[in-house]
Amino acid sequence: MSFSSEVKSELTAIKTEKSCCMLSELNALTQSCASMTLHGHGEFSISYATENPSVAKRIFILLKRRLEINSNPRFHKAARFGGRRVYIIQLSPADSRKLTYALHMLRKDESGEVFRGIPRHAMTRKCCQQAFLRGAFLGTGSIVMPEKDYHLEIVCGSDQKARVIQQVLERNDLSASLMSRRSSSVLYFKRGEDIAELLSLMGAVRARMRYENILAQRSLRENVMRVTNCDHGNLRRLLTASQKQMKAIETIRNSGHFPDLPPDLQAIIRLRRQNPEMTLEQLGDLMTPKLGKSGVYHRFRKVIEIAESIENEQTSKDE
Numbered sequence: 001m002s003f004s005s006e007v008k009s010e011l012t013a014i015k016t017e018k019s020c021c022m023l024s025e026l027n028a029l030t031q032s033c034a035s036m037t038l039h040g041h042g043e044f045s046i047s048y049a050t051e052n053p054s055v056a057k058r059i060f061i062l063l064k065r066r067l068e069i070n071s072n073p074r075f076h077k078a079a080r081f082g083g084r085r086v087y088i089i090q091l092s093p094a095d096s097r098k099l100t101y102a103l104h105m106l107r108k109d110e111s112g113e114v115f116r117g118i119p120r121h122a123m124t125r126k127c128c129q130q131a132f133l134r135g136a137f138l139g140t141g142s143i144v145m146p147e148k149d150y151h152l153e154i155v156c157g158s159d160q161k162a163r164v165i166q167q168v169l170e171r172n173d174l175s176a177s178l179m180s181r182r183s184s185s186v187l188y189f190k191r192g193e194d195i196a197e198l199l200s201l202m203g204a205v206r207a208r209m210r211y212e213n214i215l216a217q218r219s220l221r222e223n224v225m226r227v228t229n230c231d232h233g234n235l236r237r238l239l240t241a242s243q244k245q246m247k248a249i250e251t252i253r254n255s256g257h258f259p260d261l262p263p264d265l266q267a268i269i270r271l272r273r274q275n276p277e278m279t280l281e282q283l284g285d286l287m288t289p290k291l292g293k294s295g296v297y298h299r300f301r302k303v304i305e306i307a308e309s310i311e312n313e314q315t316s317k318d319e
């Protein structure tokens, strides 16, 4: 499974309960996956197309729960997707009308019904903004494994759609770059920290953890490359110790026991993750109050002991 599919399957498993957020997510999914067919006499129908089965299921569930729209997803091999399998959700004209009203794409005034190009939806609440970003990524987003490159992108049909997503990102202190590729506008991120932040905004908690672990390991390696005029023996010792600590930290975080640790251990873990290349003295200097080398060493001893006991517990469970 690609990393994109992995993130998407985590996102589509998030429980949808609040009706405001369901609409925001549908809004973004409609902008990225839906198309409209006009039948004349003011009749039209909307259909969604996606290659990802869990995204198709998500759209189906949101339509049903939020708008009581029942639609049967079906799939077929479409030439425009390079012969790949595509899942289609086709709405009846009546349901299409219901959806466009709910999304404020269609409204009534004196002269009759007026169409807006894209949904207008204030999304003042944080929860709805997050749901909107999730929908946008589920629709046309992709992410590269951080071992290879730092890259997350969302393909937008038009500049206007890209700007709407950009505004929502900005309200959450994230800024994406914009490029054009063929006839699309593409929003993208190139900084690992921003990508990790967006993952957690969208609700992909597991993916964020995995991403950050790899980020920390990469920054450790890159820092080592940078240090050239350093005593090799010392450097190796420092690295082995730091790697051992990072491995223990990862075990604890993956086990979910991190919040149970005493605050002094949590603090040293946070510092180490941010500064994998630092010596114990340097880490101690960053603490408030400052802590000597042996104090820092003892805390890591405890961290490693805890990780070992978690590992022992896990292997005894597996047996």
Ligand SMILES: [Zn+2]
Residues within 6 Å of the ligand: 018, 019, 020, 021, 022, 125, 126, 127, 128, 129, 131
């Ligand atoms: Zn909401």
